[in-house]
Amino acid sequence: FDFTTRKKCVKCFTNIMNGDVSSPRSERSRQKVAQFDIRAALDKVPLLSSLAKQQKRQLGKELITKTYAPGMDIMREGEEGDFFLIIVDGKVDVKSAKGGHLAFLCDGDYAGEQALLKATTRNATLSAVVPTTCLLCSKHTFDKIKNSVKFANREGKKRKAFATNIHSEDMKLPEIEKKPQETVEWILECVSDNLLFLKLDRDQKERVVQRMRLVTVKKGDALIRQHDSNAHTFYVTESGTFDILVDGVKVGQYKRGGCFGELALLYDSPRAATILATSNATVWEVNRNAFRYEIEQASRSRNDANMAFLKRVDLFKPLLTEELQLV
Numbered sequence: 001f002d003f004t005t006r007k008k009c010v011k012c013f014t015n016i017m018n019g020d021v022s023s024p025r026s027e028r029s030r031q032k033v034a035q036f037d038i039r040a041a042l043d044k045v046p047l048l049s050s051l052a053k054q055q056k057r058q059l060g061k062e063l064i065t066k067t068y069a070p071g072m073d074i075m076r077e078g079e080e081g082d083f084f085l086i087i088v089d090g091k092v093d094v095k096s097a098k099g100g101h102l103a104f105l106c107d108g109d110y111a112g113e114q115a116l117l118k119a120t121t122r123n124a125t126l127s128a129v130v131p132t133t134c135l136l137c138s139k140h141t142f143d144k145i146k147n148s149v150k151f152a153n154r155e156g157k158k159r160k161a162f163a164t165n166i167h168s169e170d171m172k173l174p175e176i177e178k179k180p181q182e183t184v185e186w187i188l189e190c191v192s193d194n195l196l197f198l199k200l201d202r203d204q205k206e207r208v209v210q211r212m213r214l215v216t217v218k219k220g221d222a223l224i225r226q227h228d229s230n231a232h233t234f235y236v237t238e239s240g241t242f243d244i245l246v247d248g249v250k251v252g253q254y255k256r257g258g259c260f261g262e263l264a265l266l267y268d269s270p271r272a273a274t275i276l277a278t279s280n281a282t283v284w285e286v287n288r289n290a291f292r293y294e295i296e297q298a299s300r301s302r303n304d305a306n307m308a309f310l311k312r313v314d315l316f317k318p319l320l321t322e323e324l325q326l327v
Contacts, residue, residue, distance in 0.1 A: 033065055033088050041086050059145045063135040068128035075126040081115030083138045090132025096124045103269035116142040123199055176210050184209050190236050196262035207294035212284040217277045224275040231264035231271050232288040240281020245274040265291045
């Protein structure tokens, strides 16, 4: 190469690594960002269901658009997370040191929402497979929107509390089945080293377990089918046996205590294998909505307890609920 050609190549490579890819795909991404229904995407995230419509509109305006070149890491396992993302255009590989490749995410999928609640480390690495455009929301932005409630005028105006509740009926949650404590402890032991539960505290785990319901599976039934995109349940085997089939080939087996389906609760990704009952069996089942609802409710319960404590402190008694949230 002559000097001019080499300089152009270096500039092109630098632009690609910085996500500035001038190509038909990048033009398509710009168009998709302009046409993307941000409101609908935010409505899909259970964690954001506590925000009012006005707050969601404001949050949509605050989102930052960023494009990642193929091979670039968007999130890294073990690093502290401080942002949430929605994929507008592209494809993302999800992998972990323990589990290897876990799933692919694509347009409309989201990840990292737990970072909006508290400082937490990422439990997987997300890398762009193709040029991928995302909308990012930082924890700082989320906190600013969440607390963007105007304080009431103290000059004789009537005070009103601001509260937005999550309604379980809107999320189609299963009824809570009260379980013997020994059953709860057994399920907790089964899921103790499962990727889905590694970052949860005891209260969050128990809440999820209480949402589980016992389901009967007949011999020969496929509880999960490979490539099924309607995936939203996680299972713990109570009794019986299941074969794990990938492209029709048996690669393993689940017995009592075996757990599977966790990717469906973390990501909107197709099933990676078929799970076939080789005997009559029973499994404990929980769906994605129930899982995410209980995780958020546990956080809200802790926040309510903190608020109750602050309201008992004389120094803070003159403050409104909205002001206490900033303490």
